[in-house]
Amino acid sequence: MKIGFIGTGSMGTVLIESFIRSGALQPSSVIASNRSKHKADLLAAKYPGLLAVDSNRQVAATCGTIFICVRPLVFKQVVDEIKPYVTPDTTVISITSPVLLRHLESSLPCKVAKVIPSITNGVLSGAALCIYGERMSEEDRGSLEWLVGMIGKPVRVSEQHTRVTSDISSCGPAFLAYFVQKLVDAAVHVAGLPQEEATRLASEMVLGTGKLLTAGGYTPESLRQRVAVPGGIIEAGLELMERELDTTFIRLLEATHAKYDEDVEKVDQQFGSGTHTQ
Numbered sequence: 001m002k003i004g005f006i007g008t009g010s011m012g013t014v015l016i017e018s019f020i021r022s023g024a025l026q027p028s029s030v031i032a033s034n035r036s037k038h039k040a041d042l043l044a045a046k047y048p049g050l051l052a053v054d055s056n057r058q059v060a061a062t063c064g065t066i067f068i069c070v071r072p073l074v075f076k077q078v079v080d081e082i083k084p085y086v087t088p089d090t091t092v093i094s095i096t097s098p099v100l101l102r103h104l105e106s107s108l109p110c111k112v113a114k115v116i117p118s119i120t121n122g123v124l125s126g127a128a129l130c131i132y133g134e135r136m137s138e139e140d141r142g143s144l145e146w147l148v149g150m151i152g153k154p155v156r157v158s159e160q161h162t163r164v165t166s167d168i169s170s171c172g173p174a175f176l177a178y179f180v181q182k183l184v185d186a187a188v189h190v191a192g193l194p195q196e197e198a199t200r201l202a203s204e205m206v207l208g209t210g211k212l213l214t215a216g217g218y219t220p221e222s223l224r225q226r227v228a229v230p231g232g233i234i235e236a237g238l239e240l241m242e243r244e245l246d247t248t249f250i251r252l253l254e255a256t257h258a259k260y261d262e263d264v265e266k267v268d269q270q271f272g273s274g275t276h277t278q
């Protein structure tokens with residue numbers, strides 16, 4: 001069965017390349033379209049057998065499973081384009097959170113799901129959030145999770161929790177990279193450590209910490225307690241972070257939720273769906 005990708009920008013490309021690199025998909029199973037076709041052509045050149053096509057309609061007409069990898073406000077246009085070509089057996093997957101299942105289910109006569117990937121899937125790691133519409137049978141869900149499981153850890157979440165879980169798994173890499181960057185800048189500023197060396201150390205530290213938290217038997221709390229000796233150097237640093245960052249993360253999530261609400265409202269207007277309740 002052919003798998004289609006509409007939108008081969010940053011995330012569409014990550015998904016296609018990861019599915020191919022992991023062995024989940026052969027290039028010859030992949031059909032891709034993009035507004036400016038040259039981006040899809042680049043993938044076709046890199047992966048012989050992959051078919052880049054001129055229109056989203058061609059993807060819809062040939063593929064049983066279609067990932068829509070465009071920005072939220074472009075969805076309505078794409079959905080209208082592909083609608084005549086999907087059948088009840090087609091599965092359409094949105095990779096963006098502000099396009100809700102009800103937008104898709106009310107507009108398309110097929111199965112719909114959301115898979116919110118993460119840049120970490122590009123190294124076959126991290127989570128991929130799975131949210132299912134009612135027309136997805138348990139077998140359909142299992143098949144999609146097999147595919148997604150080749151590039152990350154599929155995690156089923158309710159649509160209600162999509163925003164906050166995506167804040168962690170999809171936005172988290174950017175937030176953590178910001179933390180790393182600030183730590184590196186401080187090391188350069190305070191002690192003159194070469195930037196490259198500080199970056200290498202910080203990156204290894206993040207990798208090791210991730211392993212401790214996923215496979216090393218630690219929780220964030222127990223890890224912190226284990227390394228922060230009472231009255232010691234780490235505790236001095238943690239006390240400062242506690243004072244300075246106390247409400248920062250709550251405000252961080254409030255900021256992402258506010259932007260999400262704005263996007264959902266705009267998508268609602270496009271789909272003519274009234275006020276959202278998620």
Ligand SMILES: NC(=O)C1=CN([C@@H]2O[C@H](COP(=O)(O)OP(=O)(O)OC[C@H]3O[C@@H](n4cnc5c(N)ncnc54)[C@H](O)[C@@H]3O)[C@@H](O)[C@H]2O)C=CC1
Nearest residue numbers: 007008009010011012034035069070071072095096117170
């Ligand atoms: N950046 C990230 O880490 C994550 C992004 N997402 C979601 O992925 C979606 C895409 O994001 P990015 O790849 O970062 O954006 P992007 O801007 O890099 O890619 C979007 C692509 O869609 C193409 N496009 C625009 N209109 C089109 C149309 N009518 N038909 C076909 N192609 C069209 C553009 O040319 C572009 O290549 C967004 O909805 C975002 O919410 C989801 C999880 C993580």
Ligand SMILES: O=C(O)[C@@H]1CCC=N1
Nearest residue numbers: 096097098166170171
């Ligand atoms: O729709 C989402 O939740 C993702 C996370 C970052 C951008 N888009």
